[in-house]
Amino acid sequence: MQKQKLLIVDDDEDLRTQMKWALTADYNVYLAEDRQSAIAIINKEQPAVVTLDLGLPPNPAGVEEGFAILDHILDNYSHTKVIIITGRGEKEHALRAVEKGAYDFFYKPIQLDELKVVLRRAFHVSQLEQEQREMRHRLSGDTFEGMIGTSPPMQDVFSTIRKVATTDAPVLITGESGTGKELVARAIHRLSIRESKPFIPINCSAIPENLIESELFGHEKGTFTGAHAQRKGRFEMAEGGTLFLDEVGDLPLTLQVKLLRFLQEKTIERVGGREQIEVDTRVLAATNRDLEEAMKNSTFREDLYYRLNVVKISLPALRERNADVVLLAKTFLDRYTGEIRKKIKGFSSQAIESIERYPWPGNVRELENRIKRAVIMSEGKKITLEDLEMKSIAGSKECIVLKDAREILEKELILKAMARNENNLTKAASDLGVSRPTLYDLMEKLGIPK
Ligand SMILES: Nc1ncnc2c1ncn2[C@@H]1O[C@H](COP(=O)(O)OP(=O)(O)OP(=O)(O)O)[C@@H](O)[C@H]1O
Ligand SMILES: [Mg+2]
Structure with a gap:
């Protein structure tokens, strides 16, 4: 593999030579002693990493020359990682440089073995970023409504989307809030033969129960106060296209019956109407509720569940x-x-x-x-x-890892225990070996919805 490029900017000739000698086995090393030579090399070679001494001639006691080089890099080669090399007395300059966009700083006198670790990490990050840019570039031509995801579970989701898009089967999309359920529904519509026809979303939990029937199925003139004219519902608006029933778990039971009838017979009845109207609409549904739990509580019909759940897409949490x-x-x-x-x-x-x-x-x-x-x-x-x-x-720098690690682990264990026990706090608490109030407090602290 070709060695990556490192530029060392320092006016101390001994130090430059020493660093080059120590690093040349790992990197393709370039040297510069002032602003002019540094910028020339940066423009020509575009090194992945630069170590930058801030004090350079003509004013080695100041920092303007170093900052001028840093600005040049940040403005023109923002992917380059700059490591500021500075004396202990100049910490505030180093911090200012990092604030501006330098990757890190390092104190003189240089401990080469420590510097090597810092450099290795900088090159590693630079490489990862490069790969991600390439990946994003490759993905940008995709048709999944701009959905991003290279992880195996998301690749599975994409492959299912591709398969179901060409059918007319209902799809049940599940996942926690904010995982992209609506995006998936839009992607399925976009990839289907219904693409040129409407995509009509409706959020079943956002519409008051007494209005939702007429929203979905429409009404005939004079059916209720305010029904001055006949009105088509969302099923009919979506004719030829796709109806997206968001939060379908919140659909009242009476309407679940009507939805089931539509899925079986492909016909609807407007509110106050007697006519069976045939509609060609594909239904996609989403929920972040546990429908199996809702079936046990008899708030969701089992027959409807099996009709909707012909294909299921479960979106993984981030x-x-x-x-x-x-x-x-x-x-x-x-x-x-x-x-x-x-x-x-x-x-x-x-x-x-x-x-x-x-x-x-x-x-x-x-x-x-x-x-x-x-x-x-x-x-x-x-x-x-x-x-x-x-x-x-x-948190503070020293306890970042432990504290975060603990919260993440606690959160994961609690979520799993809750899922295992169908959101029953008492059972989950006993599983986790804590009291119910303790679990309650923990969930509050960790921001887990109850
Ligand atoms: N894989 C992804 N790539 C890019 N953006 C995404 C992805 N998943 C979700 N988003 C974005 O996150 C936001 C939430 O997505 P979406 O509304 O589809 O989630 P949801 O599961 O329907 O959430 P809720 O349950 O809260 O309604 C949107 O702005 C969407 O564009
Ligand atoms: Mg949504």
Whole structure:
């Protein structure tokens, strides 16, 4: 494999030589002693990583030369990782550089074995980012409504979408809030022969119970006060196309019967009408409720469940597909920096680490909202933990790992216990060996919906 390119910018000739000698086995090393020679090499070679001494001639005691090089890199080669090399007395300059977008900093006198570790990590991150850019590029031509996902569970979802799109079978799409259920429904419609006909979504939980029947099935003139004219419902509006019944678990039982009749006979009856109207509409349904549990409680009809559930697509929670998190984060960052027209070059390394570790209870929607907000609030070149409002999540530097690790583990165990016990708090608590109030408090603390 070809060695990756490293540029060392330092005015101390001995140090340059020593570093080159130590690093030349691992990297293709270039040397520069001032701003002019550094910029020439950066433009020509575009090294993946640069170590940058801030104090350079003609004013080796100042930092302007170093910052000028940093700005040049950030403006033109934002993928390049810059490691600031600085004296212990100049910490605030180093921090300012990182704030601007440098990848990391390192103190003089240089401990070569430590520097090697930092460099290895910088090259590794650079490589990963490169792969992700290529991946995104390859995926951007896709037809899944811009859905991102390289993780195995998402690849399964895509392959099912492809298969069911060509049929007229109902599909039940399940998954936690914000996992992309509506996107899947739109993708199925888009890939089907119904594509040129309407896609009509309706959220069964958002419409008051007394209005939903007429919303769905329409009504005849004079059926109730306010029914001045005959009106078509969503089933008829979706003629030839697709009706998306979101939160189908909240559909009142009386309407479940009517929906079942439609699925069996392909006909509907308007409210106050006597005529059976034939409609050619495909039904896709979604829910974040556990319908099997609802069947046991008799709030969801079993016969309807089996009709809707001919094909099931279960969307994995974001915390179950680590491979996608950073990819999604970068995609949203690109999208919103483009829309909001800000020159943001990426995430700080702390921000990326926290994005990877956080369990994302609100799934993709939460990730997207946090990033959009961060892009609006950000004042630097990189999105920081503060921009993401994730500072409290990360905690202080020393306890990041343990504290987060514990929360993630606790969260996962609680979610599993709740699922196993069909959301019965008492049983889940006994499974986990804690009291019911303790479990309740923990769920509150970890933001798990009850
Ligand atoms: N795989 C993905 N790639 C890109 N964006 C996604 C992906 N999944 C979800 N999103 C985005 O996340 C947001 C939430 O998606 P969507 O509305 O489809 O979720 P949902 O499961 O229907 O959520 P809810 O249960 O809260 O209605 C949308 O803005 C959507 O564009
Ligand atoms: Mg939805």
